[in-house]
Amino acid sequence: MNLSQARDALAAARRVAVLTGAGISAESGIPTFRDAQQGLWARFRPEDLASPDAYHRDPALVWEWYAGRYRDVMAATPNAGHDRLARLEREKGDGFFLATQNVDGLHARAGSGTLGGQLVELHGNLITARCEVCGQVEALPAPEGFTPPPVCSRCSGRMRPNIVWFGEFLPEDALEAASDAFAAADVALIIGTSGVVYPAAGLAFETLGRGGTVIEINPSETELTPHLSFSLRETASRGLAALNGG
Numbered sequence: 001m002n003l004s005q006a007r008d009a010l011a012a013a014r015r016v017a018v019l020t021g022a023g024i025s026a027e028s029g030i031p032t033f034r035d036a037q038q039g040l041w042a043r044f045r046p047e048d049l050a051s052p053d054a055y056h057r058d059p060a061l062v063w064e065w066y067a068g069r070y071r072d073v074m075a076a077t078p079n080a081g082h083d084r085l086a087r088l089e090r091e092k093g094d095g096f097f098l099a100t101q102n103v104d105g106l107h108a109r110a111g112s113g114t115l116g117g118q119l120v121e122l123h124g125n126l127i128t129a130r131c132e133v134c135g136q137v138e139a140l141p142a143p144e145g146f147t148p149p150p151v152c153s154r155c156s157g158r159m160r161p162n163i164v165w166f167g168e169f170l171p172e173d174a175l176e177a178a179s180d181a182f183a184a185a186d187v188a189l190i191i192g193t194s195g196v197v198y199p200a201a202g203l204a205f206e207t208l209g210r211g212g213t214v215i216e217i218n219p220s221e222t223e224l225t226p227h228l229s230f231s232l233r234e235t236a237s238r239g240l241a242a243l244n245g246g
């Protein structure tokens with residue numbers, strides 16, 4: 001498949017499933033977990049800040065870390081790649097499904113999930129918290145006025161970061177929705193993710209196995225590349241521009 005065939009396939013597709021990873025947020029300047037681990041935080045291992053054990057041991061420390069990451073993402077804005085996917089959702093309506101491995105909440109802030117299609121954040125997000133008692137999910141207050149931990153407005157229970165931590169499973173309903181959408185997709189896009197990170201490869205093969213087209217957008221070759229219908233060696237925003245609208 002060449003670029004013009006890939007464009008045609010995407011334009012004609014009734015059902016489109018998309019998976020995004022860190023690559024799409026790079027252009028918004030979102031620091032990675034590792035980038036953010038500077039100064040005071042450098043002495044911690046990631047699992048000392050992002051695991052159920054760490055939270056049980058020292059909830060104030062873990063919340064302080066997540067409050068910092070929340071400030072980082074709220075200081076950033078969605079980029080042209082996020083906007084392109086929001087526009088694609090508007091075009092495809094309920095035939096559009098977007099799963100992301102990112103926790104920065106930028107797809108939601110770009111409008112994804114509210115334009116007729118569905119957005120699933122496989123690893124949760126930094127911009128909401130979840131009640132440890134009743135499970136209620138609520139947006140965090142604006143970063144300036146935020147002192148953790150947040151308290152549930154329904155039951156006054158303590159809330160935890162709404163993130164899937166090391167040692168926790170991805171939410172089953174989210175995975176199932178993603179797997180169904182990729183199996184049903186005429187065209188799937190795999191954007192800015194290495195393909196090694198679960199569940200990228202599995203989702204791509206769901207689409208390929210049913211005869212669908214899978215297009216990758218990634219500046220580097222990945223382990224998935226040899227298996228896919230077409231690969232664009234581009235950043236997310238440039239690759240999406242080339243595929244959908246120029």
Ligand SMILES: [Zn+2]
Pocket residue numbers: 131132133134135136152153154155156157
């Ligand atoms: Zn509650």
